Amino acid sequence: MTTLCVNPACPQPQNEDRARVCTACGQPLLVADRYRCLEVLGQGGFGRTYLAMAEGHDPPLRCVLKQIAPATGSPRSDAAQRFQAEAHRLATLGQHPQIPALLDVIDLDVTDGGQGRFLVQQYVPGPSLDRLLPGLPEAERLALTQRVLYELLPVLTYLHQHGVIHRDIKPANIIVPPAPQPLALVDFGAAKAIVDPEQLKHTATVIGSAGYAAPEQALGKAVYASDIFSLGVSCLHMLTGLHPFDLFSVSDDAWVWRPYAPAALSPALGRVLDRMAHRRLSERYSTAQEALADLRWSGLALGSAQPTAASATKTLPSGAATWEQRFALSLSGAVANGLAISPSGRAIAAACSDGTIRLWDCTNGQAIHTFRKPLGLLGPGHRGPVSALAFTPQGDAIVSGGEDGQLIQWHLADYSGEKLPLAGWQVAALLILPDATLAVGNGDGRINLWPLNREPMRREAPKALIHHQDQVTALAVEPIGRLLVSGGRDRTIRLWSLPSGRLVRTLTAPKQPITALACHPSDGRIVSGDPTGQVQAWSADHPDQGLKIYTAGSPVTALTISPDGGWLAIGTEGGQLNLIDLRAQPQTIQLRQAWAVRALAFTPDSRMVVSAGADETIRFWCYLEINELV
Incomplete structure (x- = not known):
């Protein structure tokens, strides 16, 4: 092994292994008395890069020594300033695990008899x-x-x-x-x-x-x-x-x-x-x-999302993840058509086919309260199946919509309810926007926008969005472009600007009615499902280029994306619950809900997904890393 002289003008830079002074030019071979250069890794207009050994360590540490070429035509103060700026930049960037860390800064100005300016970085083993x-x-x-x-x-x-x-x-x-x-x-x-x-x-x-x-x-x-x-x-x-x-x-x-x-x-x-x-x-x-x-x-x-059976979790490779059922709730004679989880993640609410809205503690499945059908003609309550519901952003109330066309706000402080003055026909989809605006999709193709918490605007007529030609089946919010996304039986996906409600784009490429929608929280991608089992991804910037990302064996009934953007959950009429990892090279985990999946919801921490099935159950599935499995 030779020791290299770092003097750019040296006529013979190769020296013996343990030499300390260059035999050709007489310059010290150890940079700053501690770094021995062994090999030139690269050379360019900005200087040379050496593989070096830091001899102050025991054993000696491999590192990369970057020699900064002297600046020509610039004042010394400018060159020193640029060098310090680069050192500061590398110190900051080197905190990323995929960028070599900055280990040392050496400023021995050659005009003062020094060896020059050097940056010492972490050595990353492996070929380029x-x-x-x-x-x-x-x-x-x-x-x-x-x-x-x-x-x-x-x-x-x-x-x-x-x-x-x-x-x-x-x-x-x-x-x-x-x-x-x-x-x-x-x-x-x-x-x-x-x-x-x-x-x-x-x-x-x-x-x-x-x-x-x-x-x-x-x-x-x-x-x-x-x-x-x-x-x-x-x-x-x-x-x-x-x-x-x-x-x-x-x-x-x-x-x-x-x-x-x-x-x-x-x-x-x-x-x-x-x-x-x-x-x-x-x-x-x-x-x-x-x-x-x-x-x-x-x-x-690419077809790289290969299904992983839930029963095979014990043999998954290191670093993989799985989902396991923690517990299940029985609804005893009712099916949950919709699910909503409170902003705190503590409570889960279900919109039930028997006209009730039921609340449980999300952590242990303990019942909290049931909002029942009204007795006689008095009092608020649904007189038919409840199809959708949502928590307010503050988590202090729930709004529910049903096949009876009613919209009811349920106050959780005293469990009272009030009927909202919104005329509708068969509420099919419902969500509450971050500014507390209620969006309601109806069976007649209308979408109503109405402020929940803003007086006196609340007394005004709702804003009606009327471009769908058939039932509005799904609603979602695209946060990047601040868009309301709606899907309908008319085989279209429509994008509405918020808060104005102006129609900005219509996606006519879908070949089937839209049965479910979800939006990615960080990249804005829209995901749709249809009765043929196709799941497609859409971009608002390229509305005619739907990308088929999954094919289920039966109609898609529910879609949701975890709040952290890491998982896409797909529910089907055949009872399959498919969880696709979106964070890296995709994998798909298949879980089994005994009968058709009716609704899906993630907890705010993205570590639990809840599914409602036609078998009158609600199941709670928890995310587990391999090292968490017993």
Whole structure:
């Protein structure tokens, strides 16, 4: 093993293993008397990167020593300031587990006789992607590409949230450590910190690696989406085994990569890569979160969501999760058509087919109260099956709607009820928006919006949304665009602006009536179910591109997404409860509700899902990590 001299002007930098002074130029070999450089890992305009040993540790610690090239044509104070800024940036970014941590900062100015400026970073063992790719089988290239996207798009999100553009993402800067460590992104020598968004409008240094740099970056105008382009092109390289120069057609001004991609590549994943690597900035993803959201849903379309039987939980691999039934409630002669969980997660309410609204303690299943049908003609109460209900945002009341067209507000402080002055015909869907506006979907295709807690507006007539041509079957809220989403028997999904109620878009692509709806809390994706068992994902930005993400063996009767966005629950007429993990490479867990699933609801902490079945039961399923199983 040799010791390398870090003097850029040294004519013979190789020295013996334990030497302390360079035999060629006489400079000390130990940087700051403690770091011995062993191998050059990389070299560029910003300096060199060495594999080094920190000899102050016992045993000596492997690390990466980055030598900053002396700035030319700039005052010493400016160079020192830039060096300290980079050190501060790396110290912050290095807190992410997939970015090497900053271990030391060495400032020995060569103009004062020192060795120069160095940054010492954590060494991440493992080959870079460009060394791993040659000879890799087609199936492994596809799996590796998906892994790179799932593991590095969150890293880009982290960088961009901290105002940093990497500007040199390529296979050589992606390290593959031994399992189970995630991929690491290295070499931040070209990174740019954005202090003021106005900086993005001005031309700066042209930097990046040829073939991987985005067109705007090649003109000195890198933006956050430039990193998305570079990651997308890196994935095209991985998929095909060909350098970007060999994949780009100058005559067509377009990538020509599909003929060289694995045959198993799904169209959905191909569309994600096309959009990431689009040369036009306006057609590219603007944020890594958007790309990750599309990837998540396209991953479901890849067929990688393999069902896992609940009975097989004891043999699941390390790190997997399952759901197990904790307890069940018997409704004794009634079926719960709807479920709602209080904002605190303590109480669960059921809209029952016998006209009652029943309350239980969600933690132990103890009965709290039952709102019963009225005696005679007096008093509030439903005179037929209750179809839907919801808690108010404060959790102090419940609003219920039934097939009798009534809407009733039940006050939990004294268990009193009051009939709301809303004319309706067969309430089919109901929800309460975060601002306490009540949204009601009716059998005649109308949606009524009415403020629950705002006097004197409460005395005004409800706002009627009238574009559905048949029964409104489901309602949901899309939080990103502040939209009310409605689905109907007329085979449409309609998006309404809030709070105005203005119709902004109609999705006419569904081929079947909509039986259930849910919206992802962080990426805004809309999920719908239909009588044929199809579950599709929709984006408000691309309303004509529904993505089939699951096919059930019977009609879909209920959908819900956990508040943390990690799980999609699907209930079917055949009694299947399917839970799809949305957080990474998808897996599906199948649970069994004896008869048809009528309603689903997650607790606020996302660790319990409750299902109501046609077998007159309500079942409570709890999330368990493998290490929680006995």
